[in-house]
Amino acid sequence: MNARTALRLGCLAGVSALLLTACSGGAAGGDDASDPITVGISLPLTGDFSEPGKGVQRGYEAWAAAVNATGGLLGRQVELRILDDQSNADRVVADYESLIAQDQVDLVFGPFSTRLVVPSARVAQEYEMLFVEPAGAAAEVFEQGFDNLFYAAPAIADDHYNHLAETIIAMPDGQRPQTAAYAAMDDPFAQGTAYGLKAKLEAAGIRTVVDEVYPPNTTDFSSIAAQIADSQADIVVGGTQYQDAVNLIVALRQLAYQPKLAAFSTAPTNPEFAEAIGGGTEGILSPTGYTPEAPYPSNVDFVQRYTAQFGNPPTEDEANAYTTGQVVAAAVQAVGCAEQGECQQRLIDWLRTNTVDTVVGPLSWDAQGRPQSAHLIQQYVDGGIRIVLPQDTAEAEFAYPKATW
Amino acid sequence: MSGSLLFQSLVLGILLGGLYALLAAGLTLYFGVMRVVMIAHAAFLVLAAYLAWDVHERFGVDPLLSLVVTVPLFFLAGVGFQRLLIARLRPASVTMMSVLLTFAVALVIEGALGFVYSGTQRRVQLSYSAASIEVLGAQVAVVKLIAFGLAAFSLLALYLLLTRSRFGQALRATIQHPQAARLIGIDTDRVAGYGFGLGLATAAIGGTALSLDSTIYPSLHWHWIGPLMAIIVVGGLGSIPGAAIAAMVLGIVQSLLQLPLGTTWAQTVFYLALFATLLVRPQGFFGGRLAQRF
Numbered sequence: 001m002n003a004r005t006a007l008r009l010g011c012l013a014g015v016s017a018l019l020l021t022a023c024s025g026g027a028a029g030g031d032d033a034s035d036p037i038t039v040g041i042s043l044p045l046t047g048d049f050s051e052p053g054k055g056v057q058r059g060y061e062a063w064a065a066a067v068n069a070t071g072g073l074l075g076r077q078v079e080l081r082i083l084d085d086q087s088n089a090d091r092v093v094a095d096y097e098s099l100i101a102q103d104q105v106d107l108v109f110g111p112f113s114t115r116l117v118v119p120s121a122r123v124a125q126e127y128e129m130l131f132v133e134p135a136g137a138a139a140e141v142f143e144q145g146f147d148n149l150f151y152a153a154p155a156i157a158d159d160h161y162n163h164l165a166e167t168i169i170a171m172p173d174g175q176r177p178q179t180a181a182y183a184a185m186d187d188p189f190a191q192g193t194a195y196g197l198k199a200k201l202e203a204a205g206i207r208t209v210v211d212e213v214y215p216p217n218t219t220d221f222s223s224i225a226a227q228i229a230d231s232q233a234d235i236v237v238g239g240t241q242y243q244d245a246v247n248l249i250v251a252l253r254q255l256a257y258q259p260k261l262a263a264f265s266t267a268p269t270n271p272e273f274a275e276a277i278g279g280g281t282e283g284i285l286s287p288t289g290y291t292p293e294a295p296y297p298s299n300v301d302f303v304q305r306y307t308a309q310f311g312n313p314p315t316e317d318e319a320n321a322y323t324t325g326q327v328v329a330a331a332v333q334a335v336g337c338a339e340q341g342e343c344q345q346r347l348i349d350w351l352r353t354n355t356v357d358t359v360v361g362p363l364s365w366d367a368q369g370r371p372q373s374a375h376l377i378q379q380y381v382d383g384g385i386r387i388v389l390p391q392d393t394a395e396a397e398f399a400y401p402k403a404t405w
Numbered sequence: 406m407s408g409s410l411l412f413q414s415l416v417l418g419i420l421l422g423g424l425y426a427l428l429a430a431g432l433t434l435y436f437g438v439m440r441v442v443m444i445a446h447a448a449f450l451v452l453a454a455y456l457a458w459d460v461h462e463r464f465g466v467d468p469l470l471s472l473v474v475t476v477p478l479f480f481l482a483g484v485g486f487q488r489l490l491i492a493r494l495r496p497a498s499v500t501m502m503s504v505l506l507t508f509a510v511a512l513v514i515e516g517a518l519g520f521v522y523s524g525t526q527r528r529v530q531l532s533y534s535a536a537s538i539e540v541l542g543a544q545v546a547v548v549k550l551i552a553f554g555l556a557a558f559s560l561l562a563l564y565l566l567l568t569r570s571r572f573g574q575a576l577r578a579t580i581q582h583p584q585a586a587r588l589i590g591i592d593t594d595r596v597a598g599y600g601f602g603l604g605l606a607t608a609a610i611g612g613t614a615l616s617l618d619s620t621i622y623p624s625l626h627w628h629w630i631g632p633l634m635a636i637i638v639v640g641g642l643g644s645i646p647g648a649a650i651a652a653m654v655l656g657i658v659q660s661l662l663q664l665p666l667g668t669t670w671a672q673t674v675f676y677l678a679l680f681a682t683l684l685v686r687p688q689g690f691f692g693g694r695l696a697q698r699f
Contacts, residue, residue: 186669214668217628219619222417222549223663223671229544230410243526243620250618253535254546255413278534405535 453612
């Protein structure tokens with residue numbers, strides 16, 4: 001490239017940049033009743049979190065389509081402005097800065113995962129914007145002192161097993177398990193689920209006989225399994241992601257260990273799980289934040305619309321994004337405004353004190369934005385995975401003790 | 406801590422040590438015949454595990470059958486690797502440069518595995534993956550027993566080959582003193598090539614054994630190469646019996662240490678043993694004069 005071409009290209013780029021800013025400056029900023037409500041979002045559409053990131057995008061799009069099809073929000077259409085942060089925490093900060101300050105979006109929704117939620121929530125806090133997020137269940141999200149953040153899912157990691165804990169504690173004396181073994185991956189989310197249950201069971205007098213933490217990427221679980229098998233614990237709880245649960249279960253079966261109850265986070269909700277552990281799934285428990293079969297009225301509508309739009313039923317990522325939309329929409333409808341400035345504080349105040357009906361059930365929050373519900377508990381029953389707890393949404397009877405594996 | 410748990414851990418440690426022994430034997434062989442530090446050994450191990458998984462997935466046959474193809478294939482690849490790449494390194498700097506070269510090969514294999522099979526973790530689904538037999542109160546998983554049997558059989562075959570055959574004598578002569586070996590008429594280049602092929606063949610067997618009872622993913626080899634390197638230093642560089650004994654001892658110690666220390670800290674046993682060896686006995690505990698020269 002010679003100097004002249006470079007100069008020309010430079011000029012062209014400069015002019016285009018000016019034109020672009022001029023255009024976007026003209027489009028945003030109006031609060032006219034006929035103007036669309038713009039929602040600024042940054043998502044990891046490429047990079048490490050691209051798979052769940054795209055799921056969240058589909059959920060947001062499904063929400064916008066549903067709102068616009070039913071007359072919009074406050075009579076105005078909704079327009080999403082989605083940027084790609086490439087799963088990069090620096091990028092996500094720049095994205096929200098520009099969405100709020102330059103594009104003057106009326107509302108913001110959160111990105112995916114703790115690593116991106118924390119820095120972007122900080123930006124929203126600086127601009128005093130309401131920040132509802134669809135992912136970021138780890139305890140640290142709620143320990144940063146945010147007063148604008150709300151997590152749009154039933155429960156943070158530590159509370160995933162609440163329904164199971166209640167059920168175990170309520171068992172009659174002769175039946176109730178006496179001892180428990182815990183194995184958790186060294187990961188804030190996976191550990192949170194197992195330790196949340198551990199704290200509740202210990203408080204109820206169920207003795208912890210094994211408590212092991214293993215690094216992510218561990219593939220040999222035979223030693224952990226040997227300790228659990230030797231302890232003959234009545235129940236085994238795994239703070240797991242996916243492969244670690246598969247490896248741990250196979251190792252436990254190799255040692256002929258038969259617990260009365262086995263609960264693992266995340267892995268059992270994966271469609272490949274049953275095949276991966278080679279059968280013997282009967283009775284395995286898992287918490288889940290969402291099921292398309294949930295009977296909440298807005299969920300029936302969501303599943304129908306989503307399936308028509310994308311050709312398959314939604315999963316947890318899509319549902320949590322849709323929930324985020326529902327939560328913000330409920331506040332906007334109640335308060336009657338959607339713009340930057342003093343309106344945002346009114347939205348935040350409204351959410352602090354109210355309960356919102358969503359596709360994952362009714363949600364309310366504490367002062368740090370922790371949702372106050374618990375996850376549904378699923379169990380493998382007759383080869384299929386069914387909701388067994390809480391009883392009012394159960395699709396099948398909670399089986400205890402579990403069948404042998 | 407009960408006696409039965411201790412015994413169970415000991416059994417698991419022996420089973421694990423067997424696999425370590427086979428893999429370490431291959432790794433120390435490269436160093437012995439060529440003074441090559443083969444960082445890619447574990448990458449070939451994972452490659453063989455993927456091939457076993459692929460064969461099982463594609464044709465529905467037992468992953469052990471993949472050995473029929475992978476062992477000769479890896480042997481030939483090893484010979485080719487030595488003749489075409491390693492032999493071109495300057496003899497004076499071969500040890501150091503081989504680290505760079507084989508590091509690159511490891512990265513290429515890892516990248517290719519990720520490209521072809523994606524980064525998803527894989528596991529061979531076997532009807533007998535959860536089966537076990539009881540031995541004196543300890544449960545021994547069938548898959549682990551098969552892996553151990555494979556390792557023991559291969560080590561024995563390697564031992565017999567090295568001690569009873571003319572080729573083995575030539576190989577040992579090449580390890581002990583390449584110049585003298587050449588003087589008495591041994592074609593050391595060819596012997597070195599075959600030695601390298603043998604090393605890679607152990608990776609093929611080890612990888613297949615590994616695939617029976619473990620999740621595999623492209624970057625898994627980094628997990629293996631550290632402990633294996635530590636084992637061959639503790640055992641004495643270039644000494645096959647030394648590597649096998651050190652592997653067995655460290656495998657058992659790791660397995661037992663997991664009881665009081667947990668999984669995270671038990672891994673450090675390899676590196677602690679490495680430091681201790683370098684401080685107390687740099688030539689290794691079973692190594693001969695060869696290791697002393699480095």
